[in-house]
Amino acid sequence: MWNNKIDQTTTAVTCPGCGLSCDDLRIETGNGRLTSMHNGCEQARRFYHSAFDNIDRTPRIDGAPSSLDEAIDKGAELLLQSRSPLFAGLATDVNGMRGILGLADRCGATLDHMNGDAILRNLRVVQDNGWFTTTFTEVRNRADLILLVGSQCIERFPRLVERVIHPAEGLFSGPDDRKLVLLGPWVGSRLPDELAPLNPTLIPIGLEALSDAVAMLRALVAGQPVNTGRLDDNLGDALRGLADELKAAAYSVICWSAAELDIPHSELTILGLAELAKALNRESRSAALPLAGTQGDITCNQVATWQLGYPVRTRLQRGYPEHDPLLNRWQDLIERGENDLLLWIASLSSETTPPSCDVPTIVLGHPGMVFKAPPALYIPVGVPGIDHQGHWYRSDSVCSLPLGKLREIGLPSVGHLINRLHERLRSASGEPVGGAPC
């Protein structure tokens, strides 16, 4: 039922606007609209406004309005016709992802998240070497030196300084005494306002040179003979100074966002950073803090890993999971025309529309989506944390946070729709319906 009479204040709201998942927002709604927000950043404001400003629940089949029942019929028909579907996007909450895996198992689908490239940059390192990571709470309370690699950590995770790097207080290390080093392409970039008071040490370097610099840093920390002279003078000295500071720190943290490191063989740079943290643990304490989680990529991966035993980029066509981080990349699968149906799931942003492709496309998408060409089927879905309750993993993966419900306008969740589709497929194959799909 449409209910536009909700008029309330909700506190301790978890924001799914990025992987930080700040859980201190206070949101006021009235007459079905967002009236005010406290504690959220500008990105959160855009996230909530984009959801509250879009209330059209009408499914569309080839662009023409339909009822939800007709849309479910059409979706089931397309899935039944498909022999090799691709389920991609996968921006949803825990329940949505659980349902997706059950349906994917039945349909023999291949799975990849829209952020698959960034996810795999980190995952390849975990798969090949393992790493030692920390949590936001540990950084807040214990870090005395934080190395931010790249230049987009704050842009992509806007409250990182306030919530993690320089909070109001820390239990075991004073935030004001914390040393901050910025290693990345800062030349010509203006420091974010919140960083300037921390008086950070700046080591400007292009992303393409990062791999060399990290290798040199590792060698310096390990006490190996290193010819820093082959680098620009300032850079060589700066790296030598940074290596000394890392060795002297009681608890250093090395932080990056894999989404920014869109460079050839970036997994080797990330491997170097992870190994640097490991090496520092011989004499002191150090840990990595890989930032991720935006568009539910950590959530998707957590659920896939605990249910399948594999992360995304996994194919279920042979009745068992086949994980291949290279062959199962969604962009390449579409380009190679390997699938005959695309199911695109994107409940968190109106901007994450599906790629254009030659096969029928089902979109379970944010209610504000606008398409260049109408997909075969579009069903607007509720935004997790606004239209329905759920759970969600933040960047450090340690805990799932509860997502609340802020309005009721009849938008179904991804989990609900996927389960309805699954039931139709079961019923078409003569199986009893009604059980949990996964």
Ligand code: SF4
């Ligand atoms: S930093 Fe991220 S999680 Fe926190 S309020 Fe902003 S968008 Fe939301």
